[in-house]
Amino acid sequence: xxxxxxxxxxxxxxxxxxxxxxxxxxxxxxxxxxxxxxxxxxxxxxxxxxxxxxxxxxxxxxxxxxxxxxxxxxxxxxxxxxxxxxxxxxxxxxxxxxxxxxxxxxxxxxxxxxxxxxxxxxxxxxxxxxxxxxxxxxxxxxxxxxxxxxxxxxxxxxxxxxxxxxxxxxxxxxxxxxxxxxxxxxxxxxxxxxxxxxxxxxxxxxxxxxxxxxxxxxxxxxxxxxxxxxxxxxxxxxxxxxxxxxxxxxxxxxxxxxxxxxxxxxxxxxxxxxxxxxxxxxxxxxxxxxx
Amino acid sequence: xxxxxxxxxxxxxxxxxxxxxxxxxxxxxxxxxxxxxxxxxxxxxxxxxxxxxxxxxxxxxxxxxxxxxxxxxxxxxxxxxxxxxxxxxxxxxxxxxxxxxxxxxxxxxxxxxxxxxxxxxxxxxxxxxxxxxxxxxxxxxxxxxxxxxxxxxxxxxxxxxxxxxxxxxxxxxxxxxxxxxxxxxxxxxxxxxxxxxxxxxxxxxxxxxxxxxxxxxxxxxxxxxxxxxxxxxxxxxxxxxxxxxxxxxxxxxxxxxx
Numbered sequence: 001x002x003x004x005x006x007x008x009x010x011x012x013x014x015x016x017x018x019x020x021x022x023x024x025x026x027x028x029x030x031x032x033x034x035x036x037x038x039x040x041x042x043x044x045x046x047x048x049x050x051x052x053x054x055x056x057x058x059x060x061x062x063x064x065x066x067x068x069x070x071x072x073x074x075x076x077x078x079x080x081x082x083x084x085x086x087x088x089x090x091x092x093x094x095x096x097x098x099x100x101x102x103x104x105x106x107x108x109x110x111x112x113x114x115x116x117x118x119x120x121x122x123x124x125x126x127x128x129x130x131x132x133x134x135x136x137x138x139x140x141x142x143x144x145x146x147x148x149x150x151x152x153x154x155x156x157x158x159x160x161x162x163x164x165x166x167x168x169x170x171x172x173x174x175x176x177x178x179x180x181x182x183x184x185x186x187x188x189x190x191x192x193x194x195x196x197x198x199x200x201x202x203x204x205x206x207x208x209x210x211x212x213x214x215x216x217x218x219x220x221x222x223x224x225x226x227x228x229x230x231x232x233x234x235x236x237x238x239x240x241x242x243x244x245x246x247x248x249x250x251x252x253x254x255x256x257x258x259x260x261x262x263x264x265x266x267x268x269x270x271x272x273x274x275x276x277x278x279x280x281x282x283x284x285x286x287x288x289x290x291x
Numbered sequence: 292x293x294x295x296x297x298x299x300x301x302x303x304x305x306x307x308x309x310x311x312x313x314x315x316x317x318x319x320x321x322x323x324x325x326x327x328x329x330x331x332x333x334x335x336x337x338x339x340x341x342x343x344x345x346x347x348x349x350x351x352x353x354x355x356x357x358x359x360x361x362x363x364x365x366x367x368x369x370x371x372x373x374x375x376x377x378x379x380x381x382x383x384x385x386x387x388x389x390x391x392x393x394x395x396x397x398x399x400x401x402x403x404x405x406x407x408x409x410x411x412x413x414x415x416x417x418x419x420x421x422x423x424x425x426x427x428x429x430x431x432x433x434x435x436x437x438x439x440x441x442x443x444x445x446x447x448x449x450x451x452x453x454x455x456x457x458x459x460x461x462x463x464x465x466x467x468x469x470x471x472x473x474x475x476x477x478x479x480x481x482x483x484x485x486x487x488x489x490x491x492x493x494x495x496x497x498x499x500x501x502x503x504x505x506x507x508x509x510x511x512x513x514x515x516x517x518x519x520x521x522x523x524x525x526x527x528x529x530x531x532x533x534x535x536x537x538x539x540x541x542x543x544x545x546x547x548x549x
Contacts, residue, residue: 017377017380017381017462021377021462022377022381023377025373025374025376025377026373026374026377026378026389028369028370028373028374029370029371029373029374029393029433029437030374030389030392032366032370032426032429032430032433033392033393033395033396033430033433034392036408036411036412036426036427036429036430037395037396037399037404037430038392038395039411040404040407040408040410040411040412041399041403041404041407043407043410043411043415044406044407044410090302090305090306090309091306093298093299093302093303094299094302094303094306096299097296097299097300097302097303098303111538111542112307112310112311113310114538115534115535115538116310116314118487118491118534118535118537118538119314119491119530119531119534120490120491120493120508120511120527120530120534121491121493121508122493122508122511122512122515123314123317123511123527123530123531124313124314126317126511126515126523126524126527127313127314127316127317127527128313129515129519130313130316130317130320130328130330130524131313131316133519135327137316137330140330167309167310167313170306170309170310171310174306199296224398224400228400228401228402228403228494229494230401230402230493230494230497231493231494231508231512234512235512235515245400245402245494248402248403248406249402249406249497249498252406252409252498253409253498258410261406262406265400265402265403265406265407268400268402268403269399269400269403272398272400273398276398
């Protein structure tokens with residue numbers, strides 16, 4: 001379909017719908033979100049700031065003051081950050097390659113990266129159990145080749161969580177990066193090279209800086225996803241390597257400690273908002289600088 | 292950059308190997324005749340597939356996941372599409388705030404939403420688990436409906452609607468005869484993406500389960516906890532085929548819609 005005129009001119013000019021029909025259209029969605037998202041979350045978050053009728057942060061001091069919980073909190077942050085960093089390093093060259101492909105091939109590369117995203121996370125974590133397990137494919141191969149004499153402990157480690165998380169979220173980083181790298185014109189790259197930059201310099205000094213918006217969007221998505229994922233840390237990390245997401249389930253459903261679960265819920269919300277907020281600020285700064 | 296860059300090609304190969312090898316491994320191990328997950332697989336059998344279909348928990352949880360996801364996706368579209376239309380056709384103060392509200396389900400960690408809905412819908416309102424699942428999944432995918440359909444509506448020229456109205460069509464007619472047919476490919480891709488996400492959801496649905504009411508991914512996870520046999524591989528392959536089918540259908544529809 002050919003694009004007609006600028007669509008925004010009409011739609012942003014002023015109200016096109018009558019007030020009554022406007023609210024009628026909007027209300028069901030708003031109600032759903034207010035009643036079954038905002039209200040239930042407010043119901044668990046707000047009471048955590050009140051102890052014996054007084055405004056207090058003591059529940060949080062207790063939570064983060066306990067080295068057991070603090071370690072889980074820090075591990076959660078670490079998994080989020082390291083997953084984002086590894087995904088970045090792997091995705092940067094690959095998405096650059098994809099972005100330089102002609103249209104149909106690019107589509108195939110992107111579709112291939114998208115496919116795992118549509119596959120169940122339990123399936124994807126299970127695949128890594130079969131690879132990393134004690135009797136897993138990797139250990140069997142290493143033992144058979146005589147590289148190690150006894151199977152290594154690969155599964156139920158923080159490393160396994162990292163591998164599984166990169167596996168889950170690398171495609172998201174790839175897609176975010178291809179999105180911005182597509183807009184880098186061939187002329188820009190040729191200009192850099194005609195001025196004497198070699199390919200590596202062009203990549204590091206031209207392509208990477210121009211990809212920062214995509215890197216930020218990708219990192220936000222990967223960090224938020226990896227630090228809140230449930231099935232992967234549970235299946236690959238085991239009981240000894242809990243993250244906040246597996247801890248909240250244990251506290252709420254196994255130990256029936258709803259107060260602590262609410263504290264964890266609040267910590268998770270605040271952390272994700274802070275990280276997303278900071279990265280968006282950075283993105284806005286960079287946007288100001290370049291325009 | 293005409294010359295082939297070996298390093299780049301190597302990285303591309305490595306990353307795509309990393310992406311696909313685990314999935315291929317699962318598929319291969321699902322045909323093994325051994326009763327444990329063996330690689331390289333021994334022999335060839337489809338027994339594990341018949342074991343999946345003979346497993347009552349898998350079948351009933353598949354039915355539950357399928358119907359609840361379908362219903363939740365329908366709710367998400369029924370509230371998301373009118374909402375997106377209303378927002379894109381009007382500008383007013385507070386528009387950004389309302390938009391943010393529609394995006395907020397994606398900002399809240401799913402386990403947190405699961406816990407919050409468990410204490411609110413099941414404990415406080417005393418509704419049954421199915422109702423909680425339905426509402427929870429609808430919430431968790433409403434943003435897809437809102438965002439994807441919203442993008443289609445934004446790119447649809449309002450002048451077409453004005454033309455129809457100046458020819459005497461009323462708002463409702465315009466919406467059903469002009470707007471809806473033009474955004475149908477957006478609606479279909481939103482539907483498919485929302486459905487697959489609802490179907491695959493673990494962190495939310497693990498909080499909202501009860502006796503006999505367990506979604507397929509959660510059932511699969513508890514099966515893996517106690518069993519390590521190729522039944523799970525076979526079930527994984529079946530689920531991958533479902534994702535593949537959904538992806539191909541949506542690609543095709545999006546292309547024909549253009």
